[in-house]
Amino acid sequence: MAAKDELGKKGEAIAAGYLxxxxxxxxxxxWRCAQGEIDIVVRDGDELVFVEVKTRxxxxxxxxxxxxxxxxxxxxxxxxxxxxxxxxxxxDRIRIDAVAVVAPAFGAVLIExxxxxx
Amino acid sequence: xxxxxxxxxxxLGLRGAVVEIEADISSNLPxxxxxxxxxxxxxxxxxxxxxxxxxxxxxxxxxxVTVNLxxxxxxxxxxxxxxxxxxxxxxxAGTVDPASIERVVHLGELGLDGRLRxxxxxxxxxxxxxxxxxxxxxxxxxxADEAALVPGMRVIGVASLLDAVIWHGGKFAPVPVDPxxxxxxxxxxxxxxxxxxxIGNDDAVEAMLVAAAGGHHAFLLGPxxxxxxxxxxxxxxxxxxxxPQDAIEVSSLRSLAGLPVGRALPTRPPLEAPxxxxxxxxxxxxxxxxxxxxxxxxxxxxxxxxxxxxxxxxSVLDALRQPLESGVISIHRANSVAHFPxxxxxxxxxxPCACGQFGARDSECTCTPMxxxxxxGRISGPLLDRIDIQLRVHRITSARMRLAGETSRLSTRQAAxxxxxxxxxxxxxxxxxxxxRNAHVPGTWLRGRAIRLAPATTSSIDRALERGGITMxxxxxxxxxxxxxxxxxxxxVPSAEHVGRALxxxxxxxx
Numbered sequence: 350m351a352a353k354d355e356l357g358k359k360g361e362a363i364a365a366g367y368l369x370x371x372x373x374x375x376x377x378x379x380w381r382c383a384q385g386e387i388d389i390v391v392r393d394g395d396e397l398v399f400v401e402v403k404t405r406x407x408x409x410x411x412x413x414x415x416x417x418x419x420x421x422x423x424x425x426x427x428x429x430x431x432x433x434x435x436x437x438x439x440x441d442r443i444r445i446d447a448v449a450v451v452a453p454a455f456g457a458v459l460i461e462x463x464x465x466x467x
Numbered sequence: 468x469x470x471x472x473x474x475x476x477x478x479l480g481l482r483g484a485v486v487e488i489e490a491d492i493s494s495n496l497p498x499x500x501x502x503x504x505x506x507x508x509x510x511x512x513x514x515x516x517x518x519x520x521x522x523x524x525x526x527x528x529x530x531x532v533t534v535n536l537x538x539x540x541x542x543x544x545x546x547x548x549x550x551x552x553x554x555x556x557x558x559x560a561g562t563v564d565p566a567s568i569e570r571v572v573h574l575g576e577l578g579l580d581g582r583l584r585x586x587x588x589x590x591x592x593x594x595x596x597x598x599x600x601x602x603x604x605x606x607x608x609x610x611a612d613e614a615a616l617v618p619g620m621r622v623i624g625v626a627s628l629l630d631a632v633i634w635h636g637g638k639f640a641p642v643p644v645d646p647x648x649x650x651x652x653x654x655x656x657x658x659x660x661x662x663x664x665x666i667g668n669d670d671a672v673e674a675m676l677v678a679a680a681g682g683h684h685a686f687l688l689g690p691x692x693x694x695x696x697x698x699x700x701x702x703x704x705x706x707x708x709x710x711p712q713d714a715i716e717v718s719s720l721r722s723l724a725g726l727p728v729g730r731a732l733p734t735r736p737p738l739e740a741p742x743x744x745x746x747x748x749x750x751x752x753x754x755x756x757x758x759x760x761x762x763x764x765x766x767x768x769x770x771x772x773x774x775x776x777x778x779x780x781x782s783v784l785d786a787l788r789q790p791l792e793s794g795v796i797s798i799h800r801a802n803s804v805a806h807f808p809x810x811x812x813x814x815x816x817x818x819p820c821a822c823g824q825f826g827a828r829d830s831e832c833t834c835t836p837m838x839x840x841x842x843x844g845r846i847s848g849p850l851l852d853r854i855d856i857q858l859r860v861h862r863i864t865s866a867r868m869r870l871a872g873e874t875s876r877l878s879t880r881q882a883a884x885x886x887x888x889x890x891x892x893x894x895x896x897x898x899x900x901x902x903x904r905n906a907h908v909p910g911t912w913l914r915g916r917a918i919r920l921a922p923a924t925t926s927s928i929d930r931a932l933e934r935g936g937i938t939m940x941x942x943x944x945x946x947x948x949x950x951x952x953x954x955x956x957x958x959x960v961p962s963a964e965h966v967g968r969a970l971x972x973x974x975x976x977x978x
Contacts (some may be wrong), residue, residue, distance in 0.1 A: 412529040415497045422496075447496060461529075466496050 360404025360450040413449040471558030473568040475551040480805030483595025490555035497674035503536030523581035527772035533747035546576035564636035574595040575607040585609030590718035666871035667863035680889035681703035681951030682904035684813040689860030690827040695816035736769035743778035766805035776815035889954035908945025
């Protein structure tokens with residue numbers, strides 16, 4: 350596994366732990382379909398939340414959130430619809446969030462959670 | 468998060484509107500939105516501001532920054548808003564004190580390294596800010612001299628964004644940088660040409676004196692080498708020095724045109740002498756987006772010299788008719804109108820025909836009558852109508868040159884003193900009227916009860932009017948010139964001799 354994929358995996362695990370700690374229930378991780386992958390799906394009260402996680406080891410080449418482009422967000426929206434199709438049930442309120450994880454090799458991990466980014 | 472709020476100035480013509488810059492940071496993915504009708508150069512401020520803030524070490528928000536320029540409906544141009552946008556964004560992020568930036572007007576363009584670049588039009592912008600009630604303005608170091616010309620304004624010159632942030636209470640260590648200065652920011656040449664250089668041609672010297680004293684427009688007609696250009700370029704030296712208010716206007720127009728303004732307000736009236744290939748946009752002003760003043764506007768409170776006037780395209784010359792009439796140059800565009808002052812004194816010089824020799828005593832003209840008529844016909848009647856002094860200038864003969872060497876000639880200093888005295892006399896007479904110079908006084912007032920001349924004095928022009936030799940408008944013009952001649956002689960009422968000399972100053976085109 351390449352170093353960047355490993356960092357991504359680590360970041361997603363950190364994000365999932367963070368979301369669970371802030372009172373959300375993790376529904377699914379790394380859900381795949383033909384169009385791509387959703388990092389994390391959680392339930393926050395009566396809202397279904399699709400979370401995009403971005404991880405960097407430092408901010409030397411920009412903040413992780415800056416890497417989330419409008420194209421990526423549009424894809425996440427399509428993926429959310431695909432997830433809802435694949436999981437029958439009442440999905441009245443859905444939300445798309447972004448989580449930035451800055452995880453340096455040594456030192457404290459920094460997590461930023463942005464709600465309703467799309 | 469607080470909203471960062473500060474001010475900048477948007478210029479339209481010489482008038483500036485104070486623009487409020489608001490910045491808000493919302494909890495969303497990183498982005499930078501600039502709204503409030505920015506043009507392309509201003510929209511690119513987003514990238515300049517972001518890079519400058521990060522490279523200065525001040526940091527830039529990792530959230531969505533929305534910057535609004537209000538009034539939102541007013542189109543805004545140029546890069547002068549960069550500093551204000553950067554500081555509003557940094558105030559919204561809590562890097563600088565929001566209360567501190569709100570009281571200050573910020574002008575300046577940012578480089579990617581965070582240094583501030585000088586911009587054009589700082590002087591009129593600072594004047595507008597002062598008029599809008601602001602007392603502090605922050606400008607790039609390269610513009611600080613210019614901004615300081617406005618009385619009663621506290622000017623803070625900063626070399627970089629970091630300096631500006633520190634001034635507004637940002638907790639950073641200062642980093643000294645080389646300030647960016649305006650290229651060629653030397654003193655403007657102020658040498659004046661001396662009237663004593665003109666030999667012979669006493670009539671023409673007097674005509675220039677009359678033009679300076681009364682503010683009359685002048686038209687000099689004569690063969691090449693008669694000294695028309697020499698005379699006309701000495702007119703600004705005869706004019707009284709600029710008042711501080713006029714000087715700010717003159718400097719503002721230079722600043723708007725992107726020309727160096729210098730470290731002190733000018734005291735001498737400007738001279739603009741555009742080449743005869745000038746377009747009407749070059750002469751009057753124009754441009755899409757930012758409307759720039761032309762040569763005529765830059766000559767405000769000074770002299771606009773059109774050498775070889777018939778060589779100018781007729782449409783260009785006729786574009787001067789409106790400013791000559793109203794004293795204001797208006798440039799209309801689809802979404803805005805810019806007004807510039809148009810209070811210049813027009814001096815035109817022309818050859819009498821294409822070969823230039825017509826009327827010269829020492830050489831033969833080779834033009835056909837039709838060609839001669841066509842040549843001067845390019846200067847339209849309505850334009851000539853607005854010019855009080857129309858004088859024929861002759862080549863100097865060797866006898867006159869010898870004579871001139873023996874007699875003393877009027878120097879610019881002596882002449883300027885006479886002009887100043889004449890203007891003082893006119894000011895007393897015109898006190899309580901809306902006019903300040905004889906050239907602006909309408910004929911109805913001159914013929915009116917208050918200062919009507921005795922019939923014996925005006926008999927020569929009364930006769931000319933009866934015969935159809937002059938028109939009613941020409942009659943008024945002669946009256947105006949007579950008053951200026953009387954002012955120059957220091958007498959309170961023109962005599963028949965003054966009227967006769969005034970008539971002579973008008974007769975170039977008729978002979």
